[in-house]
Amino acid sequence: MDCLPDGYIVRSFSRLSRLRVDAETILQLLQENQGGNQWLVVLGLPKSTIRKQDEGHGILGNVNYRFQWEGTTGLIQIALSPSHELVTGQLHTAIDRQLYAMGIEFDNAIWLGHTTYKPTPTRGKQGDQVFVPPSRRPIRGQLQGWPTLVI
Structure with a gap:
């Protein structure tokens, strides 16, 4: 996480719905400010959630993102499309x-x-x-x- 820019958000995983809200909030701020933080670090991800994140992009609603993980730590990059x-x-x-x-x-x-x-x-x-x-x-x-x- 040392390579991430200032302002990234760190969350401990609790529910997928909470993750969706965080991602939507980041996207909204990106759209309003035409830039800024686009990173969400998620700690304690279960294997089933990692699989869902990797396989289904609709999992975070209308948020376009890229996902990477190591162990139980996930890194979500919110993509400001187009x-x-x-x-x-x-x-x-x-x-x-x-x-x-x-x-x-x-x-x-x-x-x-x-x-x-x-x-x-x-x-x-x-x-x-x-x-x-x-x-x-x-x-x-x-x-x-x-x-x-x-x-």
Whole structure:
């Protein structure tokens, strides 16, 4: 948590409905202020809630978010859409242009959409877009290690 910006919120998990209220409050403040804190740290998450957070984005109502966890600690990044999607898309395009300028053909660069990477049973991270070089292309639907870049 040392890398998080000032103002992030820490909660001990009690109920999913309380988590939803916290996420909606952060989103409302982001919309009103056009920026600010977008991080919610959740301590003591049960495995069942981690699974629900990872699998179903409707779990926090209309709040668009990305989720990562280690053990029973979760980190929720509230995404201010559509500006969040715009920035992600522009970065994706800029990287594609640089790769092309270096002589790397588009079919050699793999971009995957929203995917959760789980290097161990107790860790996982969702990304908006991920870049996977040819050496780590999926085999039988499974990535070979972490992607090179996660946006």
